[in-house]
Amino acid sequence: MIRVVLHVQGGKRLISTGHPDEWVRLALRPDPETPVTLPVLMGNGEWGRPDGSQHCPNRPYTIRRWNPDLCEMLIDIVVHEGGVAASWAMGAKVGDIVGICNPEGRFEPPADTAWMLLMTDITGLPAVGRVLEELSKDQRAIVHVEIPSAADRQVIGSAGDVSITWHETHGRNEGRNGYTQLPQIAQAIESLPDGPGYIYIAGEARAASECRKYFRDRLGFDKTRIDAVGYWIEGQARV
Structure with missing residues (x-):
């Protein structure tokens, strides 16, 4: 397992779900020459790429820890052969750019949980x-x-x-x-x-x-x- 530390530009806009198992999708470069881009919400309510930008491969990962003051996010990635994000993580370096989506989560014990x-x-x-x-x-x-x-x-x-x-x-x-x-x-x-x-x-x-x-x-x-x-x-x- 590799731990990646991300500094999130505009991180003040990231709103935690309150679920400790929350995850985001990491979007990566489709190739070394193409920058990371993200889809945008279009007028019809769907996400798309009206600018014709190239789709970026992405995978979901848990936010292991989020520091809103520093806009710093820790992501632990299980390394395995052929994995899109795993292959990137094994060679990750300072200055690499990835895209992230808004978080989602599921962990929610009922109030009376003993x-x-x-x-x-x-x-x-x-x-x-x-x-x-x-x-x-x-x-x-x-x-x-x-x-x-x-x-x-x-x-x-x-x-x-x-x-x-x-x-x-x-x-x-x-x-x-x-x-x-x-x-x-x-x-x-x-x-x-x-x-x-x-x-x-x-x-x-x-x-x-x-x-x-x-x-x-x-x-x-x-x-x-x-x-x-x-x-x-x-x-x-x-x-």
Whole structure:
């Protein structure tokens, strides 16, 4: 994982969603000779490029941390072969220009939440890291994170009552079906704490959906208190 620090020009206009898992899309140069440009909102209410500028490849990433005073944004990018943003991040240098969109977010525990269960693979680790850092001392979080290896573990500070279990099962390996074992990790959870809870799942889209179904159908957890977010789709690019 590579951490990129962006200075956002005009950052005073960026309005946070208030969701700690909020993400933006990073737009990159389509080629070394073409500058980054962004679409504009046209009179018909749609986004377009009336100036004929070239489309810029873009990918969604979590805002790991946002400092509005400095207009400084931290983005953690999982490095992998062939990734549009990952390839850029591996060679990023001071002075590189990227475009960003307005943020969106999903993480929103109900007001009466007594505990939360957070499940993610490495792609959702930046979101979970920010969630944990923003917990108050009276909040409880049970966390399961799937990573490729022990080297991918992170030290995350939190004022909350937090327990983290790291699962070094992410990636292709003999005896595994696919890149992620998130559904199997969920299915190993046989019971949930008492009281009103909230479950947040982030990772491969199909895997996140399977986890949601398990908690809803097998453990009888209220589906309205589950947010399952597909961060990526195995075999597809998030264009």
